[in-house]
Amino acid sequence: MTGSRATNALTVSKGCAVQTTRALPEEVPVALVYNGTTQAVMMATPCDLVDFGRGFTRTEGWGTPDSIDVVAHENGIEVQMWLPEGEAETLATRRRAMAGPVGCGLCGIDSLEQAARTVPAVTATATLTPTQIASAMRALRDGQALHDKTRAVHAAAFFDLKQGLVAIREDVGRHNALDKLIGATVDCTVGAVVLTSRVSVEMVQKSAMAGAPVILAVSAPTTLAVKTAEAANITLVALARDDTFEVFTHPNRIQTEEASDVA
Template sequence: MIPPVVRVARLACGPSGAQAGERAIPEETPVAIVHNGSTYAVMMATPSDLEDFGYGFSLTEGVIGDLTDVESIETLEFDEADGAVGVEIRLWLSAERAGQMVARRRQIAGPTGCGLCGVESLELAVKPARAVTAGRSFSAGEVAQAIAALPAAQALNRQTRAVHAAAFWEPEEGLIALREDVGRHNALDKLVGHLVRHGREATSGIVLLTSRVSIEMVQKTAMLGAGVLVAVSAPTALAVRTADKAGITLVAIARDDGFEIFTHPHRILIGGAEQERIAHVG
């Protein structure tokens, strides 16, 4: 398979002059999501955890409702000798689900991790997220623990400093899974695919993002059914409104010195006067 990381020559320039050497950088390649022989989307993605990507993307896009809609899945790699370079993730859906597939197709190669390439209407772009009513509560300390667990698990980012991560954390087990990609949407789709394939109940933990929070990231988290989304960067205003309507607790700008709660603060247990203050948020 195509390696997710490659080493390239580079010249590092600084106050003391220039020094030749190498740097590890992430690979990206066209990845086609194909349902029953028909290409649904072509994304630029990191070539790792591709079956997770196929399941997760198909689920968050609403092409499948659950794993039972997929009869089989395979990944095929193509090189220049084949006339095209990239990977196809081929999913064969049940006859019933295939008959329900939406008519729109997104047969374009979008920019890295683009979440809206080929969407044919503004209505589809800002469609309401699935309502999330369940979800346990977490203490402020547990949120801090979850964020602190990310760096050590980001193997690709340690090598490249150029990829996003999406992860799932539970108090009892710690970091359950983490997926990385040059595209933040791709990383979250890979995480979703892994969790649903392993039957993990999303209401029991926290979805973690190393990126900013846009509407698509909230929509994908809602499809997974997770009640708490925590990100190290800031959300967009539309993401906040979407999370509020979906019932998702959105925590962002989560750093070593604290975090900010934007919606549904009842799932974050802080205590004292501070809890009374944030109770009025969202």
């Protein structure tokens, strides 16, 4: 699955019309099925779906599936996963059978407490230099193959402090892209999650569940995201472009002389 499809379009420029072909991202219903029961239906780009299933399970706090199968149907795709018996019982207390639009990462929860769920504090002590942050943002821009084709998807990447950018995943949904990335990354404690999108609270929650100590983002965070990152001991860096960025929480992980002056 490439994640995109050639689509005919009529391009109009300066009053002249030309028939053209444009690559557009695919968007299909993807059902996340655990032990035979559908827990979530997300609109997603149909690639890297094993990573998606593994990452979604991890960020929900349900452990690691024993097995994952991707099954295509006429009207969508099922990611069929099997959890150990103990983890499967957890699903009964928080059923999330729902249709999730790509822009929402909290659809299907049934209480305010679940929306503001407490996540474990990150204990990793990784630190970054401004040079590494700039390198991570450049690598993110250069690695967005699907975005370069379609101009319509988000990306999430992982920057390893020793190896540089080691993984990147793309999707029409920013939460989906992050879940795919977490599913593809064995150890998120040794570097930074890098995002093309704004940083909402769900993005921080997912990163915390994966143990990532640093988030780097092109766009700005919300106030709740900052509050959650502070509580989760995550260093939140946003508006990172070229050699300029803003640190909103835990600046001790950023190796600059000015870091101690950041509130």
